[in-house]
Amino acid sequence: MGVARYWRQQDQRYNLGGSKCTICNREFFPSRTMCPICHRRSLGKMEKYHFKGFGKVTSFTVVHDPAPGYRSQVPYILATIELEEGDLVLGQIVDCPPSEVEIGSDVEMVFRKLSEEGKSGTIQYGYKFRLK
Amino acid sequence: MGSGIVSYGVYVPRYRIYPKDIGRIWGQDGAAMGKALNINAKSVPAPDEDAATIAVMAARRTLLRVDVDPQEIGAIFVGSESHPYAVKPTASIVSEAIGAAPHLTAADLEFACKAGTVGMQACLGLINSSNKNIPIDYALAIGSDTSQGAPGNALEYSASAGGVAFLLGHEKVIADIELTMSYTTDTPDFWRREGMKYPSHGERFTGKPAYFKHIQETAEKMMRSMGTGPQDYEYAVFHQPNGKFPITIGKKLGFKMEQIETGLITPYIGNTYSASMMIGLANILDKAKPGDRILAVSYGSGAGSDGFHIVVKDEIERFARERSPLVMEEISHGIPIDYSIYVKFRDKIKMEGE
Missing domain, CATH: 3.40.47.10 (Thiolase/Chalcone synthase)
Known part of the structure; x- marks a missing residue:
């Protein structure tokens, strides 16, 4: 991804920035311009919403064949997390061995390095999770 | 009107290495070295942590303890000797990540181990001169580092990682x-x-x-x-x-x-x-x-x-300390690592293609 694309996603990645339908009060992550429940009625009535960053693990896997840049973190945990507000989000769980994670574990958002464009490029930051 | 500390927050990476494990690699009596330095363990950042991530965590924990709108913060200074970029401020990353951007001033500071307290002084200066020309009611000073000592050097026993943020202002001051x-x-x-x-x-x-x-x-x-x-x-x-x-x-x-x-x-x-x-x-x-x-x-x-x-x-007495970890709670969660994991985490291994 280029520098500009990361930059456009900063609010989403830094602060779990999503959206909220002001008609039905449902929150969405990532952000939506239209509510899938209220459809056309929600046009122009979606507002920015920042998720609190607390949730529960609904499923997880342990990665042994890493994505580029993740070699030093193997084995690492990727999990789907149901946020307190209800939305599901995919994220890495850090600071614990895989044996400590269970379905239902409480997690909180932390701010971490996601990737970097080599040693001379930009560094991308964003949300990960750790056990509460 | 007094000015001072409105809130504060601390973040320390979880991993720990012990002096005996450092000494074992370099043929030194690490335990004795630790005793001489009065250092029982040192914190080590995870591979995905740096001075910016630590600064953001400390800043967020600071804001959790008070009902201050991040948009009211008029200045952020981040002091560090390990800013992740040589050119591109850590302070702008913090500003965005705590929701304080864009109407504020921000900069990185460097003065070895006192860059964070220089930030506190700069914040105090802005707050104490606040008027209609310099309308700054709250300012955030952060000290954050992932310092490094050369392998085998005495500094390797002490150079660790952690961060702390102090929100300074005129109102709701807990300490003048x-x-x-x-x-x-x-x-x-x-x-x-x-x-x-x-x-x-x-x-x-x-x-x-x-x-x-x-x-x-x-x-x-x-x-x-x-x-x-x-x-x-x-x-x-x-x-x-x-x-x-x-x-x-x-x-x-x-x-x-x-x-x-x-x-x-x-x-x-x-x-x-x-x-x-x-x-x-x-x-x-x-x-x-x-x-x-x-x-x-x-x-x-x-x-x-x-x-x-x-x-x-x-x-x-009214300050919501309990909304963020106290220092002793924060440092009590150590995950021990050995020297080989430490050199991997601290990017001391030359990888293929480097």
Whole structure:
């Protein structure tokens, strides 16, 4: 991804920035311009919403064949997390061995390095999770 | 109107390495080295942590404790000797990540281990001169580091990682900063040249003419100005390059161990550089009561000291400390690692293609 694309996603990645339908009060992550429940009625009535960053693990896997840049973190945990507000989000769980994670574990958002464009490029930051 | 600390928050990476495990690799008696330095363990950042991520976590924890809209923060200064970029501020990353951007000023500071306290002084200056031309009611000073010592160097036993943020302002002040003074000289006791990975230091030169001289001059001038003596303070906290120096200077200045020990955090997690004295101050504020007086003096190689005369206010009784981890809770979650994991986490292994 280029520098500009990361930059456009900063609010989403830094602060779990999503959206909220002001008609039905449902929150969405990532952000939506239209509510899938209220459809056309929600046009122009979606507002920015920042998720609190607390949730529960609904499923997880342990990665042994890493994505580029993740070699030093193997084995690492990727999990789907149901946020307190209800939305599901995919994220890495850090600071614990895989044996400590269970379905239902409480997690909180932390701010971490996601990737970097080599040693001379930009560094991308964003949300990960750790056990509460 | 008084100005001072409105809130604070601390973040320390979870991983720990012990002196005996460092000494074993370099043929030294690591346990004895740890004992001599009064360092039982040092914190190590995970591979996905740096001074920016640590600064953001400390800043978020600071804001959790008060009902201050991040948009009201008019200035953010991040002090560090390990900013992830040579050019591109850590402070702008923090501003965005805590929701304070875009209507504020922000900058990175560097002055070895005292860059965070320089930030506190800059924030105080802006707040105390706040008027319609400089409308800044809240300012955030952060000290955050992932410092490195060269493999096999004595610094490897102490250079650790951690961060602390102080929100300063006029309202809801939990501790007034009644006086701040500094002492600066061109003393080359510790340095790192541009592009070099590891710092160098002047061996014993880092002690007497550097650390001890600067802290002593600052503390004594502060006490002369305030008309106080060591007996007038409930707590004293000094920069902590190891666990030994702050006790030595404290006693030399006339403080007793019970005044110094609460601020001593380096024995548990090593020297967090720009965060070092400030984490000690945070631990004192975790326990302080209204009316307590604190003398806090930082030290940064190169060299300088910043001193603060702090008086705890009644507001601390209403302060929501419990919304973020206390210092002792935060440092109690250590995950032990050995030296090989440490060199991997600290990017000391040359990988394919590098």
